[in-house]
Amino acid sequence: MRHPSQPVVHRVLITGASGFTGAYLREELADAGYEVIGTTAGASQANERTLDITSLPDCRRLIGELKPEFIVHLAAISFVAHDDLLEMYNVNVIGTTNLLRACIDVGHEPRKILIASSANVYGNTEGVVDEDTPAAPVNHYAASKLAMEHLVRTWFDRLPIVVTRPFNYTGRGQSERFLVPKIVSHVVQRRSFIELGNLDVARDFSDVRTVVRAYRALLEAPVSGETFNVCSGNPRSLLDILDLVRHSSGHDLQVRVNPAFVRHDEVKMLAGSSDRLRRIVPDVNDIDFCDTIDWMLART
Numbered sequence: 001m002r003h004p005s006q007p008v009v010h011r012v013l014i015t016g017a018s019g020f021t022g023a024y025l026r027e028e029l030a031d032a033g034y035e036v037i038g039t040t041a042g043a044s045q046a047n048e049r050t051l052d053i054t055s056l057p058d059c060r061r062l063i064g065e066l067k068p069e070f071i072v073h074l075a076a077i078s079f080v081a082h083d084d085l086l087e088m089y090n091v092n093v094i095g096t097t098n099l100l101r102a103c104i105d106v107g108h109e110p111r112k113i114l115i116a117s118s119a120n121v122y123g124n125t126e127g128v129v130d131e132d133t134p135a136a137p138v139n140h141y142a143a144s145k146l147a148m149e150h151l152v153r154t155w156f157d158r159l160p161i162v163v164t165r166p167f168n169y170t171g172r173g174q175s176e177r178f179l180v181p182k183i184v185s186h187v188v189q190r191r192s193f194i195e196l197g198n199l200d201v202a203r204d205f206s207d208v209r210t211v212v213r214a215y216r217a218l219l220e221a222p223v224s225g226e227t228f229n230v231c232s233g234n235p236r237s238l239l240d241i242l243d244l245v246r247h248s249s250g251h252d253l254q255v256r257v258n259p260a261f262v263r264h265d266e267v268k269m270l271a272g273s274s275d276r277l278r279r280i281v282p283d284v285n286d287i288d289f290c291d292t293i294d295w296m297l298a299r300t
Contacts, residue, residue: 010111011035012219013068015053015099016075020174021116025072025212032216037066039075051075053095059102070219071113073099080120080141080263092144093151100155112160112219119167119204119229119272121146130273131165131227138267149227160224164215167231167272171208172296179238180205183245184296186253193254197261202237202269206230207287207295217281231272232286241293248293 012029016022017038030036039051039062049066052058053075073096077088096115103109122129123136137143149163170180179196186194214230236244246252277284 009033009035010070011037011066011068012070012072013037013039013062013066014072014074015039015051016073017048019074019078020171021208021212022074023173024171024208025074025215028209028212028216034070037068053098054090056098056101059098060105063099063102063108064106067108069111071099071103071110072215072219073113073115076116076145078118078141080139085140088140089144089147092141093148096148097151100152100159100161103159109159112162112224114215114219115148115152115161115163116215117149117163117165117227118142118145119165119231119270120267121149121165122267122270124267124269126269128233128271128273129229131229131276139263156225162218162224163227164218165227165229165272166211167204167206167229167270169206169208169211169230170296171292174208179203180241180293181296183242183253184293187245187249187251188297190251191253193256195256195258195261196238197258197263198268199238199255199257200268202235202240202271204231204233204235204271205241205289205292206232207289207292210284210287214277214281214284217284218277221280223280226276228277228280229272229274230277231274232289233272233274234289235269235271236289244290244293245297248290249297 012034014022014025017026018040026036026038038048040048049062051062076092120142121135121137122133123138125133135146137146152163174181176182176185211230
């Protein structure tokens, strides 16, 4: 029996915990006193469980065993240019519904389930978009996330769910397949040039540490059945980011456009409104993107 003076420890299950976001969220929640259990395709450390998200029996087994008070569902194929489309839809859509079905099937209702979608569902929408902006996906990754969202909403009356639409975010440890880590890596290595694709793009960038703080705050907030943009509201062009990295590092970097990297379905400009999120979790403050770049450049 727990002694009255002992703190209550809440168990949170994070799917995809070994990924970029999962590593930071694990640290954020553990520092706040949560018992964090992560799932991966192959568990390799303490407080990890193996889970095949595409297997409903496997999801039932794990939820029934752990009965977590909170679930954060991050497991997804998030690389837009992933070449196995069937796998993308199977993981991003079927995998998510398996997790929700498993909760119902084993008779366990968590206090909160946070499901990460993506701002890519908005497509090539001009201006600043809020959560009521019609979705218009322009690639399979975005389409898979939108299909997932539609199915998740059918569970809103049965489970306490919040859906997040994170815009672009970055930080130490992110794969160099993504734009900012690729630029930073080239500068750290003092390369003379970098090959990129579309240059006429602008994105709403946040720091990964801000994103996981927002996720924790949403877990703890008295809200469910809603969708939230997670963003800074401040779009930056690719050329602006290059100039920022050049200035912070003191290293010049020539840009060459590689036609092989140019995507014709590229979202040109994507910026979000964070008004709804700020109303619910007003104490989550953005980390300035200049500080993010300095932090990434100083990793070595």
